[in-house]
Amino acid sequence: MPSIEQQLREFVVNNFLFGQGGDQLSNRDSFLEKGIVDSTGVLELVAFLEEQYQIKIDDEELVPANLDSIDNLVRFIEKKSPTTR
Amino acid sequence: MCGIAGTLNFDGEKINPDLLRQMITMIRYRGPDDINVYTAGPMGLAHARLSIIDLEGGRQPMHNEDKSLWITFNGEIFNYVELRKELVGKGHRFRTQSDTEVLLHLYEEKGEDCVRELNGQWAFAVWDEKARRLFLSRDRMGVRPIFYTVTDRAFVFGSEIKTVLAHPDVGREMDLRALDQIFTFWYTLPPATIFKGIQELPPGHSMTVEDGKVRIRRYWQPGYGRNSGLVTEQDYADRLVELLVDATRLRLRSDVPVGAYLSGGLDSTVITTLIKRFTDTPLKTFSVTFDDPEFDESVYQKEVIRCLETDHQAVRCTHQDIGRFFPEVVWHTEKPVLRTAPAPLYLLSRLVRDNGYKVVLTGEGSDEILGGYDIFKETKIRRFWAAQPDSRIRPLLLKRLYPYLPNLQSQSAAYLQAFFHVKPEDRFDPFFSHIPRWDLTARIKLFFSEGVRSHLKSYDAYEDMRRRLPAEYFGWDGFSQAQYLETAHLLPGYILSSQGDRMAMAHSVEGRFPFLDHRVVEFASTIPPRLKMKVLDEKYILKLAMGNRIPASIKKRPKQPYRAPEAQSFIGGKQPVRHAYVEELLSKERIEKDGIFQPEAVQKLVEKIRGGQTVGIKDNMALVGILSTQLVVDQFIRNFNRRSVDAVD
Numbered sequence: 001m002p003s004i005e006q007q008l009r010e011f012v013v014n015n016f017l018f019g020q021g022g023d024q025l026s027n028r029d030s031f032l033e034k035g036i037v038d039s040t041g042v043l044e045l046v047a048f049l050e051e052q053y054q055i056k057i058d059d060e061e062l063v064p065a066n067l068d069s070i071d072n073l074v075r076f077i078e079k080k081s082p083t084t085r
Numbered sequence: 086m087c088g089i090a091g092t093l094n095f096d097g098e099k100i101n102p103d104l105l106r107q108m109i110t111m112i113r114y115r116g117p118d119d120i121n122v123y124t125a126g127p128m129g130l131a132h133a134r135l136s137i138i139d140l141e142g143g144r145q146p147m148h149n150e151d152k153s154l155w156i157t158f159n160g161e162i163f164n165y166v167e168l169r170k171e172l173v174g175k176g177h178r179f180r181t182q183s184d185t186e187v188l189l190h191l192y193e194e195k196g197e198d199c200v201r202e203l204n205g206q207w208a209f210a211v212w213d214e215k216a217r218r219l220f221l222s223r224d225r226m227g228v229r230p231i232f233y234t235v236t237d238r239a240f241v242f243g244s245e246i247k248t249v250l251a252h253p254d255v256g257r258e259m260d261l262r263a264l265d266q267i268f269t270f271w272y273t274l275p276p277a278t279i280f281k282g283i284q285e286l287p288p289g290h291s292m293t294v295e296d297g298k299v300r301i302r303r304y305w306q307p308g309y310g311r312n313s314g315l316v317t318e319q320d321y322a323d324r325l326v327e328l329l330v331d332a333t334r335l336r337l338r339s340d341v342p343v344g345a346y347l348s349g350g351l352d353s354t355v356i357t358t359l360i361k362r363f364t365d366t367p368l369k370t371f372s373v374t375f376d377d378p379e380f381d382e383s384v385y386q387k388e389v390i391r392c393l394e395t396d397h398q399a400v401r402c403t404h405q406d407i408g409r410f411f412p413e414v415v416w417h418t419e420k421p422v423l424r425t426a427p428a429p430l431y432l433l434s435r436l437v438r439d440n441g442y443k444v445v446l447t448g449e450g451s452d453e454i455l456g457g458y459d460i461f462k463e464t465k466i467r468r469f470w471a472a473q474p475d476s477r478i479r480p481l482l483l484k485r486l487y488p489y490l491p492n493l494q495s496q497s498a499a500y501l502q503a504f505f506h507v508k509p510e511d512r513f514d515p516f517f518s519h520i521p522r523w524d525l526t527a528r529i530k531l532f533f534s535e536g537v538r539s540h541l542k543s544y545d546a547y548e549d550m551r552r553r554l555p556a557e558y559f560g561w562d563g564f565s566q567a568q569y570l571e572t573a574h575l576l577p578g579y580i581l582s583s584q585g586d587r588m589a590m591a592h593s594v595e596g597r598f599p600f601l602d603h604r605v606v607e608f609a610s611t612i613p614p615r616l617k618m619k620v621l622d623e624k625y626i627l628k629l630a631m632g633n634r635i636p637a638s639i640k641k642r643p644k645q646p647y648r649a650p651e652a653q654s655f656i657g658g659k660q661p662v663r664h665a666y667v668e669e670l671l672s673k674e675r676i677e678k679d680g681i682f683q684p685e686a687v688q689k690l691v692e693k694i695r696g697g698q699t700v701g702i703k704d705n706m707a708l709v710g711i712l713s714t715q716l717v718v719d720q721f722i723r724n725f726n727r728r729s730v731d732a733v734d
Contacts, residue, residue: 044701
C-alpha cells in the first residue's frame with residue numbers, strides 16, 4: 001500500500017497539476033507560492049482528505065500550516081488520524 | 086452597421102473584383118442588405134451593407150463629387166446631422182442623407198484630423214485617388230474592428246480576420262505569443278491577433294498606406310486626473326446625466342426601429358430609463374435568461390419591465406445551447422476565449438434579428454468608466470487590508486464582495502491573504518489591481534505542450550504589457566490605473582469584440598453604447614474615484630445621477646457580474662453531456678496532432694470534470710480556453726478553405 005506521502009503526492013499531481021511537473025515538486029514546496037491551489041483547490045483538497053482518511057476538518061484547521069505542502073499535509077494527517085501512520 | 090474589406094497592390098497589378106467579392110462575402114452576415122465592390126487599378130474596396138440610415142441613398146463604396154475619394158465604412162457617425170450643417174455652410178454639396186457621405190466630405194475638409202470631430206463608432210477606409218493614399222481609422226474605444234496584413238505584394242484589410250485570411254497571399258498560422266497573452270489577460274495586446282502576421286488597428290488610431298509604406302498614428306487615448314472644475318457631488322451627477330441623455334438621444338438616430346438589451350443590472354436599466362423618460366421612442370427590450378439560477382437575473386429583468394412598461398422578449402439559454410453553438414461562437418470571436426459568456430449573447434442577437442430589429446442600445450462601458458466591476462472594489466479592499474495585514478476583520482470584506490462564489494466563503498484569512506496578494510509591498514506594483522486575476526489565469530498555461538512552452542521560454546506577457554503603458558500611467562492613482570487596464574484593454578480586447586461586435590453582427594445586429602460616447606468617457610475620467618466608488622458603493626455617482634428615476638430595487642441590488650455556465654456545457658459532470666466535436670477536438674490523438682496542449686494533462690482535466698468533482702474558476706477557464714483554441718485551429722487553420730466555402734455558399 002502506498003505511503004500517505006505517496007497518496008498525497010499522487011492526488012496533488014493528478015488533480016492540480018494534471019500530471020505535469022510532478023518530478024519538480026518537492027515535499028517542502030508551498031502550494032500557494034507555486035500557484036498550485038486556488039480557492040476551489042483548498043476545498044478539493046479538504047474533501048479528498050476527509051474522504052480518504054475518514055477525518056473531519058474544522059474551519060480553524062484550514063490554514064497553510066496544515067495544508068500548504070506535502071510535508072505539512074503528512075504531518076497534519078498523522079496528527080489527525082494516528083492510525084493511518 | 087456593415088462589413089468592410091479592401092486590398093491595395095503595391096506592384097500596380099489590377100485588383101480582381103472576384104477576390105474582393107469573396108473576401109467581403111465571408112462576412113456577409115455583417116451586412117446582408119447589399120454587397121458591392123469598387124476597383125480602380127491596384128486598389129479595391131468592398132462593402133457589405135446593413136441599411137440603417139438613408140436606406141435608399143447610402144450604398145457603398147461611396148465617392149465624392151469628382152470621384153477622387155472613395156469610402157467603405159462600417160459604423161455610425163451619430164453627430165452627422167450637425168456635421169452636415171457645418172459642411173453645407175462651407176459649400177459642400179450632398180447627394181444623399183447618409184452619415185457616410187458626411188464622413189467623406191469631412192475628410193475632404195479636414196483630412197486625417199476629421200476623426201477628431203466625430204462622435205460615433207467607426208472603422209473606415211478612404212481611398213484618395215489623386216494622392217494614391219489609403220487612409221483607415223478606428224473609433225476611440227474600439228467598438229468597430231479593422232484587421233490588416235502587409236504581404237510582399239499587397240496591403241489587405243477587413244472588418245474581421247476571415248476577410249484577410251480569404252486573400253490567397255495570406256498564411257494561416259497561430260501566433261503563440263498572442264496565445265500566451267490570451268491565457269494571461271483574456272485578450273491579445275494590440276496590434277497582435279491570434280494569427281501570425283495579421284494585426285488589428287488599435288482603438289483611437291488611424292493609419293495611412295502610401296508608396297508601399299504603412300504609417301500608424303494615435304489620435305486619442307483614455308487619460309485620468311484632469312480637473313473638470315466641478316465642486317459638489319450633485320454638480321458631477323447633474324453633468325453626467327445631462328451627457329448621458331444627449332449620448333442616448335444621438336444613438337437613437339436611425340431610420341429603422343431601435344431596441345435595447347435589458348440584463349436586469351444597473352447599466353442597462355439606466356439606458357432603458359433614459360430612452361423611456363427623455364425621448365418618445367417606442368421601445369422594445371430583449372434579454373437572456375438561464376435555466377441555472379446561479380446565472381439567471383430574470384427576477385430583476387421583470388422588475389424593470391414592470392416599472393418601465395417596455396415591450397419585452399427573452400430567450401432562455403441552457404447548458405446544451407452553449408455547447409451546441411460554441412463552434413459558431415468561436416467562428417465569430419476569431420480567437421480563443423476563456424469564458425463561454427459570448428454564447429448567450431449570440432442567442433440574444435438572434436432573438437433581436439428574429440424580431441425584425443437591427444439596432445440595440447446597451448449599457449456596455451459603464452463598469453469601465455464609472456468603476457463598477459468587482460475588481461475595483463476588490464482592489465480597494467486589498468489595499469485597505471495590505472495596510473494592516475494582521476487585521477482579522479478586513480479580510481471579511483473580501484467574502485462579502487463575492488457572495489456568489491461559495492468557495493471563498495469558507496477560506497481562512499491566511500488563504501485569502503495569499504490568493505489576493507495582500508502584502509504591504511504589493512501595493513506599489515503598477516499592476517496591483519490585476520495581479521490576482523492575471524496570476525490565476527496564467528496558471529492554465531500549465532496545459533501548454535513542451536513545444537509551445539519552449540517557444541515561449543523567453544516571453545513575459547507582463548513585461549510586454551508594461552512596455553505598452555503610457556508614461557502617465559505611473560503617475561495615476563491606483564483606481565485610475567485599474568480603470569485604464571479595463572478601459573484600454575479588456576473593453577476593446579474582449580467585451581466589445583468577443584462579447585460585443587462579433588456576437589451581435591453574427592446576426593446582423595448593431596450595438597450602440599451611450600456610456601461610450603467620448604464626451605461621457607472624457608467627463609467620467611475627471612470624476613474623482615471617491616465619487617465613482619463611495620466607500621464600497623460602486624457607481625455611486627451614476628446612482629445619484631439617476632435618483633428616483635430607476636427602481637430602488639435595482640439601485641440596491643448586489644452587483645452580479647454577467648456569467649454563463651462553463652465546463653458543464655461541454656462535458657457535464659453528474660449529468661453527462663455529449664457533443665461530437667468536443668470529443669473529437671479534445672481527444673488524445675487530436676490534441677497530440679495539433680501540438681498546442683499536453684494530451685495527458687487535457688485527458689486528466691476532462692476526466693476530472695466528467696467525474697463530477699468540484700470544478701473551480703481555473704479548471705473552467707482551462708477547459709473553455711483549450712476547447713476554443715482547438716476550434717480556432719480546426720476552423721481557421723486546418724479547415725479554413727472548407728469553412729469559407731460554407732460561408733460563401
